[in-house]
Amino acid sequence: MTTSTLFESAVERLDHEADPIYQAFGGDRRVRRSDNPKYLQMLGEAERFMDEILFGTRPLAHFAEAMSTSDFPQLFGDSLDRQLYGAYMATTPTWRNYARAATVNDFRKVKRFATSGIRGQLQKVGELSEYPERAQTETEYEYAVSKYGATFAASWEAMINDDLDMFRRLPQDLADSVVDSEEAFVTGLFCDTSGPNASFFTSGNGNLISGNPPLSRTALQGAITTLMKRKDERGNPIVVTAVELVVGPGLALTAQEIIDTTEYRVQDGSNLRIITGNGLAANLRLNINYWIPAVATSANADTSWWVFASTSSARPAMEFGRLRGYEAPALFEKIPDARRIGGGAEDMVDFATDGNAKKVRHVYGGTTVDPKMSVGSNGSGS
Structure with missing residues (x-):
């Protein structure tokens, strides 16, 4: 109704201003619109058109030609609603809880x-x-x-077209790669394709749990007890004050449930014993290592679990070392070798290719040390 009123008022205004309008468009100002049959015919058609729109009787097909985007291939060729999804989050490193961090002087072998x-x-x-x-x-x-x-490189054209700032995120991706690489490297020290590293976790070393039991409260208590009862070469007890439970994401919920359980009920003949507290949480920390399934490619990836003595013990189960002076990863950008004649803002690109390159460098290594400081199970029950 509002549209109809505006239309009628506009027609009346144009009718009153017939002389100037006709003169502006080359018409005969002596002939008023109200006396022009063609004008009256067009006015009637316009009124019918508005009435059909207002009352919904005008077919949509009459608008198809006016509303089609095929007539504007350049204007509507690309979406105006474009977003860049965020990068996947880097894994949270856990290796520092069960592998000792060290610093080495150079690339030669270090001895411990x-x-x-x-x-x-x-x-x-x-x-x-x-x-x-x-x-x-x-x-x-x-x-x-x-x-x-x-390293990665981008052309000058690609950087100009980067309206979503994708290339600004890539250096952060390189930094996150360092976090993932360290975690993956340490995971490869204690884990192989079948679960616990077969060269380190052996019955001879006394750190492969007999029977490879699945993770349970009973099995976990047995593993912790094994660590607490360790003795050195002379039969002296090794003091272990805290332990680290390491599992992959496949056992994360099971492990958390075991730790969080605060009450157990045990049927002892005709008697029911209620045990308050699980006896585990005080000296136990859960570590979810997301790289275990990437290293343990067999079915044991979702069942393997490990218990390590805290790195505060005299000897660690593993050591991870970085190069002295380069403990942190180094990010680099290639210096541009071109200068614009006449001055002005410089382009951060290579003279020959109009490219821009960045890289990350990190130096590290490590090894397993004392098998007494850990126990493991592939959880297969065999």
């Missing part, structure tokens, strides 16, 4: 030594008898760091 020491209970010495002499053994570990990196 562990000795049995001479700690032990004193023996009774008889009158005029010699004191028993003690000897110690030593174990050597070695590894070398290596250089790792990646």
Whole structure:
């Protein structure tokens, strides 16, 4: 109704201003519109057109030609609603909780030594008898760091067309790659395609849980007890004050449920015992390592689990080392070798190719150390 009123008022205004309008468009100002049959015919058609729109009797097909985007291939050729999805989040590193971080001086092999020491209970010495002499053994570990990196390049044309700032995000992707690479490297030290690393977790080392039990409260208590009862070469107890449970995402909910459970009910014959507290959470921390399924490509990826002694212990289960002075990853951008004649803003591109390149460099390495500081199971039950 509002549209009809506006239309009628506009017609009346044009009718009153017939002389100037006709004169502007070359018409005969002496002939008024109200006296022009053609004008009256067109006015009637316009009124019918408006009435059909207002009352919904005008077919939509009459508008198809006016509303088609095919007549404007350049104007509507690309979407005006364009968004760039965010990058996947980098994994949260967990390796620092169960592998000792170290620094090395150069690319040559570094050596780490562990000795049995001479700690032990004193023996009774008889009158005029010699004191028993003690000897110690030593174990050597070695590894070398290596250089790792990646690069990407973009053309000048691509950077000009980058209205979504995609290339500004790529340096952050390189930095996140460092986080993923460190976690993946340490995961490869204790994990292989079948679960616990077969060369490190063995029955001979005493760190492969017998029977490879699935993760449960009973199995976890047994693994922690095994660590707590460790002894050194001389039979002295090894003090373990805290442990780290490491699982892949396939066991994350199971592990969290075990830790969060605060009450157990045990049927003992005709008696029901209620145990408050799980006896685990106080000295146990859960670590969800998202790189385990990427390394353990077998079905055991969703069932394998590990328990490590805290890195505060005298000897770690693993060591991860970075190059001294380059502990943090280094991001680089190629310096442009072109200068615009006449001055002005410089283009950060290569003279020969109009390209822009960036890279990341990181230096690290590591090795397994003491098998006594960990236990593992592939969870297969066999």
